[in-house]
Amino acid sequence: MKYMVTSMRKPWIIPNNTALWPNTRRLKSGYWLPNPRNLSFAEAASLPVAIGTAYEGLQQCEFTAGQSILVLGGAGGVGSMVIQLAKHVFGASRVVATASTGKLELLRNLGADLAVDYTKENFEDLPEKFDVVYDCVGQCERAVKAMKEGGKVVIVIGAVTVPAFVFIVTSNGADLEKLNPYLESGKVKAVIDLNSIYPFSQTLEGLAYVDTGRVAGKVVIYPIQQDN
Template sequence: MASYSNVTIPSKIKAWLYAEHGNPVNVLTLDSDVRVPEIKEDQVLVKVVAAALNPVDAKRALGFFRDADSSPPIVPGYDVAGVVVKVGDQVKKFKIGDEVYGAVNEKSLDQDEVYGDINDKSLDRPKQHGTMAEYNAVEDRLLALKPKNLSFVEAASLPAAIETAYEGLERTRFSSGKSILVLGGAGGVGSLVIQLAKEVFGASRVAATSSTGKLDLLKSLGADSAIDYTKENFEDLSEKFDVVYDAVGQTESAIRAVKEGGSVVTVVGGVNPPAFKFFLASKGSILEKLNPFIESQKIKPVIDPRGTFSFSRVLEAFSYLGTGRVTGEIVIHSIP
């Protein structure tokens, strides 16, 4: 990795952006004349080394969150791993040269909001300038030091997915000795829910669903039971669970698989009680809490076998994301 202690920060950078909503494959363009973001006193400037794509990026481009979104032009991307090259006056947490990662495309909050309730802010006027760019300005509270054992690609794959997985489990009050069923266990969020439930929260039993070819992956992540949804309906099982974590949008069926008094959490689609839905509020503190589990390899990133695309192939990456067949995460690397 090159030294960034004396880096010359350019005035113009390359970034993928869209000026109107639509299929990202059709509306995204690579612009080589984007102004480098100015940092505020609580922000750092990150030289982006790797950035992940998530389904929310495609939905945002399509206009699903139009009413709450910032106005185009928009640079997509929430997840980032990179190197700090400039720090704001109030930043004490990081210094130039630090390798960091985080889910960073949350809106910039006023000071009173920082100390208040910042839940569910990730889709409330998120920043126009996301991580599909050479540089990104980020609040220091959204970042953590990159785990020492991970590459930038591996680190970039984690933040939004692992924070969503962790916060969803916390909101169900999941705890040691409870059982959980994970719907979509091979996806970016689901693959981490399995690991967190087992290694961090102390689940007594973890079951998860996937297609036939991904059952071995579920078991390798710690699932006690891997359910092939192409051959078996999980809601028909006699076994019921304390928590069902729905990462694929099957809430109606999920409700039939939960014990009386249990919880169903979903991050996709509509919900009916007792299920509930939430949007991630990015927190570097969650990453800091989980770093020891990552560095001890109790929690491992899951990256799709064909899921690393160069910066010039972002359109191809979005096209693959749209197939719905992604295992784990897609990462853009390297970024110039």
């Protein structure tokens, strides 16, 4: 049986900002959950942190069916999950998301009703305002201008401007079990950047690609040979 990790700590950090990435790790049984039947190891590995962050942020802001949401950075790991969860799990009335020109079609395929090209248009100038703005790119000061009166802004990265809020992700197996039917039915999909599954020997190349800021979805590094 395949298993997916429900929670993982950051890589070990030693002086001079050097990180250690072990190729094996011992974890308590509570950190594991059976894979959704239709997911590969790589797809499963890409999900827990991203989908956990997306899900908990929507819960923390008390997002409910019928509300509208603007997702900043909709093509990223967390943003791609927010779009899908808001649309297919929480029942959003309208999902708008931002990305660069080449990633707009991905946003539409994930469920966005409107894909905004941030290289050509300022999202805060849109004629509509939103119940929730989910900021995955660190644009809080601009994000608050796009919300409705009484709305909320969820911040994943960057400084926080009131009334936005920040939260600590406490994702666990219970959340993933709750979302499992959506994953197995295909309503919510893992989003992995095209050709971005790296063997452990190419970890540095994978991290360098992440640093380019051009990633769509997640980059996966696997320590053992994949067997899908």
